[in-house]
Amino acid sequence: MREFDYTRPNDLNGALQLLGNLREKAKVIAGGTDLLPLLREDILVPTHVVDISNLAELNFIREENGLIKIGGATKMRSIEKSKIVQHKIPMFADAAQLVGEIGVRNIATLGGNLVNASPAGDTAPPLLVLDASVTLRNSKIERTVRLENFFVHVKKTIVQPDEILTEVKIPIPPSASGGAFLRLAKRGGNIISIVSAAALVSLKNDVCKTVRIAMGSVAPTPIRIPNAEAILENSKPTETKIREAAEKIKQTIKPISDVRASDEYRSETGVTLVRRVLEEACKRAGARN
Amino acid sequence: MKPVQVKFVLNGKEESLSVKPNATLLDMLRNEFRLTGTKKGCDRGDCGACTVQIDGNAVNSCLVLAPQITGKEITTIEGIGSPEKPHPVQQAFLEKDAIQCGYCIPGMIMCAKALLDENPNPSKQEIQSYISGNLCRCTGYLHQIDAIHAASKIGLKN
Numbered sequence: 114m115r116e117f118d119y120t121r122p123n124d125l126n127g128a129l130q131l132l133g134n135l136r137e138k139a140k141v142i143a144g145g146t147d148l149l150p151l152l153r154e155d156i157l158v159p160t161h162v163v164d165i166s167n168l169a170e171l172n173f174i175r176e177e178n179g180l181i182k183i184g185g186a187t188k189m190r191s192i193e194k195s196k197i198v199q200h201k202i203p204m205f206a207d208a209a210q211l212v213g214e215i216g217v218r219n220i221a222t223l224g225g226n227l228v229n230a231s232p233a234g235d236t237a238p239p240l241l242v243l244d245a246s247v248t249l250r251n252s253k254i255e256r257t258v259r260l261e262n263f264f265v266h267v268k269k270t271i272v273q274p275d276e277i278l279t280e281v282k283i284p285i286p287p288s289a290s291g292g293a294f295l296r297l298a299k300r301g302g303n304i305i306s307i308v309s310a311a312a313l314v315s316l317k318n319d320v321c322k323t324v325r326i327a328m329g330s331v332a333p334t335p336i337r338i339p340n341a342e343a344i345l346e347n348s349k350p351t352e353t354k355i356r357e358a359a360e361k362i363k364q365t366i367k368p369i370s371d372v373r374a375s376d377e378y379r380s381e382t383g384v385t386l387v388r389r390v391l392e393e394a395c396k397r398a399g400a401r402n
Numbered sequence: 403m404k405p406v407q408v409k410f411v412l413n414g415k416e417e418s419l420s421v422k423p424n425a426t427l428l429d430m431l432r433n434e435f436r437l438t439g440t441k442k443g444c445d446r447g448d449c450g451a452c453t454v455q456i457d458g459n460a461v462n463s464c465l466v467l468a469p470q471i472t473g474k475e476i477t478t479i480e481g482i483g484s485p486e487k488p489h490p491v492q493q494a495f496l497e498k499d500a501i502q503c504g505y506c507i508p509g510m511i512m513c514a515k516a517l518l519d520e521n522p523n524p525s526k527q528e529i530q531s532y533i534s535g536n537l538c539r540c541t542g543y544l545h546q547i548d549a550i551h552a553a554s555k556i557g558l559k560n
Contacts, residue, residue, distance in 0.1 A: 114424040115424065116403035116422070116423075116424055117403060117423055117424060118403060118404050118423060119404075119406050119423035119467065119469045121469070121470075121472070142467065142470070144465075145465055145466060145467060145470070146447055146462075146465045149426070149446075149447070149464070149465050149466075149467070150446040150447065150465075152424070153445065153446065162423065162467070164467075164469070164470055166470060167473075190459070213447070213535065214450070214534050214535025214536075215460050215513065215516070215517075215532055215534075215535060216447075216450055216453050216460045216461050216462040216465075216513065216535050216536075217447055217462060217465070217535065219456070219459040219460060219461050220456075220461055220465065220466065300534070301530075301531065301534055302531065302534025302535055303448065303450075303534055303535040
């Protein structure tokens with residue numbers, strides 16, 4: 114690991130001032146679970162590391178005005194154990210539990226998982242279907258952006274060098290809705306997803322009103338799949354319709370072949386995963402077939 | 403690179419020393435304190451051999467910068483038992499033949515201890531899931547899961 118200076122600011126303003134001065138020369142460390150391997154391999158070579166892991170202002174989970182708000186430096190383990198998350202957005206508690214393993218989740222943060230922008234990041238697909246937004250702040254202003262507009266490319270987001278992801282805002286889904294997240298990986302824990310899928314369905318009179326589908330590891334960024342969603346919207350979620358929607362993802366996804374799987378394998382298993390999350394989401398939403 | 407003064411509690415004892423910011427907690431434990439029970443396997447958070455407890459939570463010490471631990475309480479394998487008086491998890495690992503080459507064992511035991519501190523009566527399924535980040539290339543895990551389960555039955559009172 115190259116040499117750098119380390120600073121632990123006392124509050125968020127201090128951290129933002131520092132980043133405003135240092136900009137590209139600095140890297141923010143929260144959990145460090147993605148950052149440390151990158152520093153060790155000299156993929157990132159900052160002259161300063163700014164530690165925000167202990168800032169209370171970034172560490173919270175609360176319910177406010179129909180939103181679940183989670184601080185950027187909140188640990189994955191706190192999210193999976195949170196009663197608010199378990200009750201209001203159970204799909205997200207499930208996903209938080211699948212990030213890394215216990216020794217990672219005890220330090221890894223939600224903001225870090227998003228800013229790292231891995232195509233395989235496990236928090237992104239559920240947050241995309243929940244239509245979450247992220248708040249980014251620099252020393253002068255704050256902006257809130259829908260997660261759908263946050264990822265730019267593999268490991269690239271819209272976050273500027275002087276900004277910190279301070280908060281994730283998740284709208285609580287209406288009562289007759291259900292969500293599910295599933296991933297395919299070579300083992301149960303501590304492994305990168307080969308393909309992942311999330312779905313959120315809300316029903317009215319047994320007809321799908323809102324349908325949102327998102328996937329990980331099938332494109333340069335985690336993505337929504339609008340053409341598959343459209344198949345189910347305003348339809349009864351019959352087995353045939355769900356199969357048709359799942360098959361439709363093949364027109365949108367652009368999976369690659371790598372050490373974990375071939376593009377064809379990702380494509381075929383992706384269809385199955387989407388079918389299963391749709392079935393589960395409909396079941397949880399209260400569908401009667 | 404300015405050295406950073408870190409103050410923390412290590413195995414129940416207050417410590418203060420000057421560290422290079424680019425040292426990991428793992429390297430500091432092994433090189434500065436000679437606590438070599440904590441093993442370096444992959445050095446990138448994949449294997450769990452370097453697991454220690456930070457404020458009671460199991461953490462991969464290779465993923466933490468040494469200066470980050472200021473104000474925290476660190477427990478390593480050296481802090482939980484001795485040959486004369488092993489920790490119940492250590493005792494159970496011996497009794498259940500849960501050790502082969504031994505390299506993963508300190509990390510596995512620290513993870514198991516964190517589990518039992520948090521949940522004194524885990525199911526075998528819960529044990530399996532909790533230690534999923536501790537890779538063992540010898541045993542196939544069954545004896546270790548049995549040992550952790552047995553330790554939970556003995557309890558952690560002694």
